[in-house]
Amino acid sequence: MRYFRKDPETWLKEGDSPVTEADIAVDRFLRKVLLAARPDYGWLSEETADGPDRLTARRTFVVDPIDGTRAFIGGSSQWCVSIAVVEAGRPVAGVLDCPARNEIYCAASATAATRNGEAVHVAAPSEVYKVAGPRTLIDRIPAELRSRFEKVSYIPSLAYRLALVASGVIDATFVKANARDWDLAAADLILARAGGQILDGTKAELLYARENTAHGVLVAGSGGLLENLASAIH
Numbered sequence: 001m002r003y004f005r006k007d008p009e010t011w012l013k014e015g016d017s018p019v020t021e022a023d024i025a026v027d028r029f030l031r032k033v034l035l036a037a038r039p040d041y042g043w044l045s046e047e048t049a050d051g052p053d054r055l056t057a058r059r060t061f062v063v064d065p066i067d068g069t070r071a072f073i074g075g076s077s078q079w080c081v082s083i084a085v086v087e088a089g090r091p092v093a094g095v096l097d098c099p100a101r102n103e104i105y106c107a108a109s110a111t112a113a114t115r116n117g118e119a120v121h122v123a124a125p126s127e128v129y130k131v132a133g134p135r136t137l138i139d140r141i142p143a144e145l146r147s148r149f150e151k152v153s154y155i156p157s158l159a160y161r162l163a164l165v166a167s168g169v170i171d172a173t174f175v176k177a178n179a180r181d182w183d184l185a186a187a188d189l190i191l192a193r194a195g196g197q198i199l200d201g202t203k204a205e206l207l208y209a210r211e212n213t214a215h216g217v218l219v220a221g222s223g224g225l226l227e228n229l230a231s232a233i234h
Contacts, residue, residue: 003021008020080157082185091208094187107190122165128149133176171225177216196221203230219232
């Protein structure tokens with residue numbers, strides 16, 4: 001938090017995506033601490049140059065030092081630190097630390113998803129749905145179903161947006177193409193342990209820590225609503 005709302009040094013990396021000195025500092029700290037504790041794990045992070053060594057590791061840390069860097073730069077509280085452990089393509093542990101909001105979401109493959117130690121669950125079915133995501137994807141939904149959508153304000157951190165689905169604050173979200181493993185892995189497990197799921201256009205669950213870390217158009221939610229939304233991106 002020492003950099004938050006303190007005008008950190010900022011520059012653009014490939015793809016005109018912003019990065020700050022805070023992103024780099026958090027990445028270096030986490031890599032040092034986590035790999036010291038688990039030296040046999042692979043490492044995949046948005047702010048570390050990728051290499052082939054992780055592909056032979058049994059488990060891999062998948063990290064986004066600051067998910068929602070633009071929000072962080074702008075002084076918004078909607079950003080988080082995302083850490084997952086991936087084994088055989090799927091997350092087995094995940095944490096989203098949202099320090100500006102005093103929220104920590106956690107899950108493991110055999111435990112319930114929690115926020116600040118209290119169990120969370122996806123929203124129950126209702127007559128009106130809060131659905132987030134790009135308008136171009138929402139507009140693909142048939143008008144009859146779309147008429148039941150309640151507008152959701154823009155949520156800059158994808159991982160945090162998925163956590164809001166897991167905790168029932170919103171019902172579902174679309175995800176535009178090219179989200180990366182580090183944006184998704186921890187939140188994927190948290191959502192799964194809260195009763196939800198992230199699906200791609202084939203309605204298959206996502207795999208992580210492979211050679212290709214990018215994903216296509218996705219949708220996250222639960223139950224019949226998720227099935228209907230997934231059909232729209234098929």
